[in-house]
Amino acid sequence: MVARGMFLGVVALLAALLLVSATLAAIYYQDYQQQVSQNQKEGEELDRALASYATVQGSLNSSLKDYNTTLSLLADSVANLNTSTPSYLRASGALATLWAEYRSLAKEQGMKAVSLAVNVLVDFGNGTRRWYNDSAAQAGWNAYVTTLVLLDGHLDAVWYPQYGEHFVTGVAGVNQTTTTSWFVWVKGAGGWAVAGSGADGVQMDNGTSIAWTLCDYDASFNPQCSP
Amino acid sequence: MKPTAQVAVVATFTALVVGSDLALSGPEFSNVKLLDTLVFVSAYLFGLRVGAAVGVLSEAIWSFASPVGSAGVVAPFLVAGELLFALAGYGAARVWRREGRTYPNPLFVGALLALCAFLWDFETNAATAMIAFWPGVTVSNFLATEFNPLTLAFTLAHEGSDFLFGVLLAPTFIVMITRARRRTL
Numbered sequence: 234m235v236a237r238g239m240f241l242g243v244v245a246l247l248a249a250l251l252l253v254s255a256t257l258a259a260i261y262y263q264d265y266q267q268q269v270s271q272n273q274k275e276g277e278e279l280d281r282a283l284a285s286y287a288t289v290q291g292s293l294n295s296s297l298k299d300y301n302t303t304l305s306l307l308a309d310s311v312a313n314l315n316t317s318t319p320s321y322l323r324a325s326g327a328l329a330t331l332w333a334e335y336r337s338l339a340k341e342q343g344m345k346a347v348s349l350a351v352n353v354l355v356d357f358g359n360g361t362r363r364w365y366n367d368s369a370a371q372a373g374w375n376a377y378v379t380t381l382v383l384l385d386g387h388l389d390a391v392w393y394p395q396y397g398e399h400f401v402t403g404v405a406g407v408n409q410t411t412t413t414s415w416f417v418w419v420k421g422a423g424g425w426a427v428a429g430s431g432a433d434g435v436q437m438d439n440g441t442s443i444a445w446t447l448c449d450y451d452a453s454f455n456p457q458c459s460p
Numbered sequence: 461m462k463p464t465a466q467v468a469v470v471a472t473f474t475a476l477v478v479g480s481d482l483a484l485s486g487p488e489f490s491n492v493k494l495l496d497t498l499v500f501v502s503a504y505l506f507g508l509r510v511g512a513a514v515g516v517l518s519e520a521i522w523s524f525a526s527p528v529g530s531a532g533v534v535a536p537f538l539v540a541g542e543l544l545f546a547l548a549g550y551g552a553a554r555v556w557r558r559e560g561r562t563y564p565n566p567l568f569v570g571a572l573l574a575l576c577a578f579l580w581d582f583e584t585n586a587a588t589a590m591i592a593f594w595p596g597v598t599v600s601n602f603l604a605t606e607f608n609p610l611t612l613a614f615t616l617a618h619e620g621s622d623f624l625f626g627v628l629l630a631p632t633f634i635v636m637i638t639r640a641r642r643r644t645l
């Protein structure tokens with residue numbers, strides 16, 4: 234009798250355990266199904282977000298390209314404006330900031346800004362020499378625009394539309410005098426040579442080195458110093 | 461000369477000027493142009509009106525269609541300066557014909573074109589100084605804009621090329637066109 238009672242007790246216990254585990258299994262299964270459904274929804278949302286991200290990324294890349302083109306057009310405009318006009322003064326000052334922002338944005342996006350590495354020397358003629366090595370310039374810029382950007386617009390000049398050239402009268406706040414003038418030089422295989430046609434005629438290329446020197450000159454306007 | 465023929469001559473010379481300006485627009489030909497020579501030749505052969513029309517039209521077109529960029533407010537001064545070459549051509553023709561000669565002395569034409577080029581540069585650089593420094597133009601910034609290393613280089617190129625074209629090309633054009641006209645008339 235004791236053995237039968239124990240047997241029935243064990244059976245009842247097992248039945249109860251079965252009931253409990255079946256109930257838990259049903260609850261967990263329901264939770265699992267809910268979780269799967271939730272995962273599917275989140276997966277779909279993630280796919281949509283990734284598609285949106287790709288679209289935004291594409292738009293950003295396209296905007297950066299447009300930014301680059303706009304900068305190029307702005308540089309062209311600055312190079313062809315009368316230097317005393319308000320438009321020139323505003324644009325020449327903003328060009329350096331816009332160029333730096335473009336390069337920073339391009340870097341953040343993992344894009345390589347399309348630029349040239351150039352070297353610019355400014356020799357103030359009093360022993361002070363300032364080098365701008367490995368500086369970034371946009372393809373198509375000439376020596377005038379490159380210097381204007383590197384010096385944050387601190388370049389004084391007179392625009393001669395009939396020659397398509399600027400005559401630079403001041404660099405980085407240091408102006409020419411009655412006996413001195415700013416000369417632009419280009420470094421070639423034979424060393425430094427004065428740019429005969431002025432800064433606008435010097436097209437910048439990768440590795441191009443130019444120099445600005447404040448020099449005395451002779452009666453034929455030949456510079457009496459070199460970089 | 462009939463008005464229609466005048467228009468044809470002006471159009472032909474203007475096309476030649478603008479085409480040659482474009483061909484010589486590279487940096488290696490800074491300030492070297494056939495414009496002055498052709499304006500001089502047109503005025504020499506066809507009179508002041510035709511020469512002036514060629515000068516005004518071609519310089520006006522080039523002032524706004526140049527690949528270097530628009531000349532902007534200095535354009536009227538560039539155009540006015542070109543009239544010097546028309547006046548020189550017309551004056552040279554009158555002097556030469558009065559002396560009973562058909563063809564001018566090449567050296568005289570070269571010197572005349574070089575002188576006109578100097579005056580053109582002086583006038584346009586004066587306008588540049590006025591535009592750049594207005595209303596604060598001073599004698600010192602006027603002189604600095606007129607005479608500096610940049611203007612010297614461009615002025616020498618302009619005067620030198622005009623002298624050479626005046627010696628070599630202008631008399632050749634005058635002889636060729638005069639003979640062609642005689643054959644067709």
